Amino acid sequence: MxxxxxxxxxxxxxxxxxxxxxxxxxxxxxxxxxxxxxxxxxxxxxxxxxxxxxxxxxxxxxxxxxxxxxxxxxxxxxxxxxxxxxxxxxxxxxxxxxxxxxxxxxxxxxxxxxxRRGVLQSVALTDIASQLHALLHLLKEANDAGTSADAAKAHLLLLSIVERFASLADNAQAFMASLRRTIDFADSDVDAFVAYKERLITYIERFIADLANQGAEIARLAHEVEAAGVRDVLDAAARREAADAVPDADSDTDAYALTFTVALDRWRARWDGLRSWFVSADARRPSQAKLLRSAAIASITQLLATVSAINDRRSGRSDRSADFRRLAVWFAEATDDDAHRLWRAAFAMSSARHLSVTPATTAVWDEQRVPSSTPWREAPALRISPQLRRTGSYERRGTPNRVADRSEQRRFLAERAARESAQTAAARAELATDGPVLLSQLAELDPLAFRLFLQLLGDALAARGRDGAEVRVTSSDGTMRVRLTPVPHAPEVAIRTADGVLQGPEHLIDIAQTGPAGDN
The missing domain is CATH 1.10.10.10 (Winged helix-like DNA-binding domain superfamily/Winged helix DNA-binding domain)
Structure with a gap:
């Protein structure tokens, strides 16, 4: 056949x-x-x-x-x-x-x-940062020696970076799509969704923290790798791929040159994609990592809103016959005066909130107290404006209230925000060190700089493992980077501030500014 x-x-x-x-x-x-x-x-x-x-x-x-x-x-x-x-x-x-x-x-x-459901790969962020560290080290060694970087090693590092980056981006997109479907179909299995919600929120929060820290580190490394000559490495990777080009029997075009051009364009597009994923072009074009953080935070809000709506629906379910039986018991146990108040509360017999009463009517009520046992037909009448009967609305005569001028308050808030921003910038500049220094060598800190120092120190200590090794972290806004290294067998130190004395084991600390908030 x-x-x-x-x-x-x-x-x-x-x-x-x-x-x-x-x-x-x-x-x-x-x-x-x-x-x-x-x-x-x-x-x-x-x-x-x-x-x-x-x-x-x-x-x-x-x-x-x-x-x-x-x-x-x-x-x-x-x-x-x-x-x-x-x-x-x-x-x-x-x-x-x-x-x-x-x-x-x-x-x-x-x-x-x-x-595919997709996952949020925090490990991929760490791998990308590690591979960028290795590529930067390779480029710096070649620049110091005055030679070109090893093409084979650089090519393998680029392949590893691209593979992990593509997996990170694809899985993040698939996860966010599956998360939206989970929220949309929450009503199909309410109990399972409520039980799954806590674990899902914890999972997303952990990824948001990792993305903030590792994303800032990757953005910094991308800048340094570009400054060290990443374009030459991309050119070398394209040449290695073009070396195995197969000649085309139906064309006289140089297969090597054509394959090299295509490969070079592809590698440049990959690098630009990686850079734009972690580095914002400007305020109007934020990075994809920043957009992913915003989407993840918004998904947590949607999850909580969905659970709140489910709880509202559950709490709103009631047995009307049981409610009336309970109300009958309350009436049976109430006194005469309490029964009148219960009647008004249970059947909405209170006065309407949109009806206003004149001072003269209020004065009459104060003078002539009407007991709650008075029958309705014997109670004094409530006088209502004929205009309200005729049109359904009643407005007081006269000019409307003047609009308050808030310009002075707005100016005060703007000055306060500018002053606080300047104080924060000064505190960052005061904390920045020129390389590693001992905690005991830090000068006395003012209260604002000390609070910022405590926040950075707490982030570093929280990220350190049980082995107590050196740790590197980035602040949540991506503006400062901290490296904390323990000093073996060193005595405790004391840091004096205006608010008191902070005591603890000796460490080497290196604090550097990475740029204004929002750069990554």
Whole structure:
């Protein structure tokens, strides 16, 4: 049996057929065989692979139909021919065609993309920062030696960075999409959603903190790698990929030059994408990392709002007959005066809030107290303005109240915000050190700088592991970077401030400013 004509190849036709499940089982057997480096299969081999899922006749019919559609190729099976009768009997070996194999790969990619939930990869952030550190070290060594960076090492580092970055971006997008679906379909299983909410919020909060710290570090490293000559490394990576270019038999174009140009454009686009993901172009174009943080924070708000709505609906469910029985018990236990007050509260018989009373009426009520036991028909009438009866609204005569001028208050708030911003900037400048210094060598800090120092020190100590090794952290706004190193066998030190004395073990601390808030 020969291959089907190219214009008749329809490798996706089996998905819309009546026996699509049968054809998917047969093609899955060929995919598993290819993974074992087995190319040709006989109908008996496919039947043995599927076990009891299909009988031999069903397998044979499926193979024939898939060959017609172009998913499989059938070649005469002459390996077991021993007699002329065997030669004349139709026996075939089947294998996937290039079109059938491409269709299987496309279906696998589609099923993976549809079924993937996505994750927030904090580990990927750490890996990207580590690989950028290694690339920066490689570039600095080459610059100090006056030579070019090792192309092979740089290429491997770039491949690792791109692989982790692509995984981070794709998984983050898939996770946020699945999170929106989880929120939208929360009503389908309320109890499961409420139980899952706490773990999900904790998971998102941890990623937000990691993204703030590691994102600022990656943004700083991206700037330094660019300054060290990343364009030369991208050029070297493109040349390594173009070295294996295959000549085109149908064209006289230089395969190396064409492949190099395409590869260089691709590597530059990858680097620009990585940079724009973590570094904001300006205030109007924030980085993708900053947008992801905002979306993650907004998702927490949506989760809490959804849970609140669910609780409101649950608390709103009541048994009306039980409410009336409870109300009847209250009436039975109440005194006469309390019964009147309960009646007004239970059946909304209180005065309407939108009705206003004149001072004269209020004075009459004060002079003539009406006991709660007075029947309604014997109680004094409530006089209502004829205009209210006629139009349904009543407004006092006269000019409306003047709009208050708040310019002085706004000026005061603006001056206060500017003063606090200047004080914070001065505190950052005061805390910045020129390299590592001992805690005991810090000068006396003013209260604002001391509070900022406590916040940075607390972040560093919280991020340090049990081994007590050196730790590096970035402030939550990305403006300062702290490196804290313990000093073995050192005595305790005391830092004097206007608010008191801070005592603790000796450490080496290095505080540096990374730029204004919002750069990453």
């Amino acid at each position: 020969a291959d089907v004509a190219s214009d008749a190849v329809r490798p996706f036709a089996h998905l819309q057929s009546e026996h699509a499940d049968r054809y998917r089982l047969v093609l899955a057997a060929f995919t598993r065989a290819k993974d074992r480096f087995v190319v040709h299969l006989r109908p008996e081999d496919v039947h043995a692979d599927l076990g009891h899922l299909l009988d031999l006749d069903g397998v044979t019919n499926g193979l024939a139909q898939l060959t017609t559609w172009g998913n499989l190729r059938a070649d005469p099976d002459t390996g077991r021919v021993t007699t002329p009768e065997d030669f004349n009997r139709a026996r075939y070996l089947y294998q996937l065609t290039s079109e059938g194999e491409a269709a299987e790969q496309a279906i696998a990619v589609y099923e993976e993309a549809v079924g």
